[in-house]
Amino acid sequence: MEVMPKVSIVMATYNRSEFILESIQSILAQTYQEWECIIIDDGGTDNTREILSPVLNQDFRFKYFIRTPNYKKGLPGSRNYGLDLVKGDYIIFFDDDDIAHPQNLELCVFELSKKDVSFCRYIRDVFSGDFIYNYDYSKLYTSFYIDHNNIESILKNELLFNSCAVMWKKKCFENRRFEEDLMYAEEWELYSRIISSGTKGISINKSLFYGRKHPNSNTGEFFRNDPIRRSSNAYAICLVISNLKKRKLLSYTILRYFIQVALGYKEYKLFERIINILDLTKIEELKWRLFYAHLPLRLYFYGIWKKVKK
Structure with missing residues (x-):
């Protein structure tokens, strides 16, 4: 019997009770089901824990933690805590106010099954207000490879590397973590560090994530x-x-x-x-x-x- 590789989803959250349940539901709707979701609360004061309780009690794949003092307050520290807890072969970061396409995990795992790539990048779209659930389920798309030769385009944001638009093989984070003193551009800094080390990946031209635009985002x-x-x-x-x-x-x-x-x-x-x-x-x-x-x-x-x- 073939063992399916497990994906570890790391979701940092802070006072996002208004949106987080919709984000969680997009994870539950994934066509690929071999995943765990590590939720790290950065010390929020709203009722996020209460809202998530039914899901946490019903689905063991969700695990909820409060960031410990061993990690600095903020998104990088919360994500680093999540990285130290993950058990999956692949790692992906989802935000607590966005929505993942149902095929997100499935297509990324398929691409990462190719031995010559260590990450899979995809398109991230943005939306405001209510999300329109009208997905494209096609598995036909073009792709191209990415390595250190693309570092200039990445740094100039010509080739966007959003935090929630890449799935990584776990080895990419061996001895690498987010810089916890950063309160902005932390993924841009870490991802450029990973790719400049010689890590090769693939980019697929398909929208697999939808970022919510609102004034309280970083x-x-x-x-x-x-x-x-x-x-x-x-x-x-x-x-x-x-x-x-x-x-x-x-x-x-x-x-x-x-x-x-x-x-x-x-x-x-x-x-x-x-x-x-x-x-x-x-x-x-x-x-x-x-x-x-x-x-x-x-x-x-x-x-x-x-x-x-x-």
């Missing part, structure tokens, strides 16, 4: 210029640059991109932090300082040129 707070989220993003950029430098993958175009990003993070002294990480010669440092100093003017004239070109 992403919503970031785009409202929340200082905690912005400071975290600046720190994540520094961690990414340090990792790429160590792995000799920090190209000129990647560095130029982040130095341009640093213009929007002057209050966090991001440019100076990047320069300190690089350990440049005096000449190289001077070149980048001149580039940074003239960058606003160059961007201004570039914007005019784009308008004229249209």
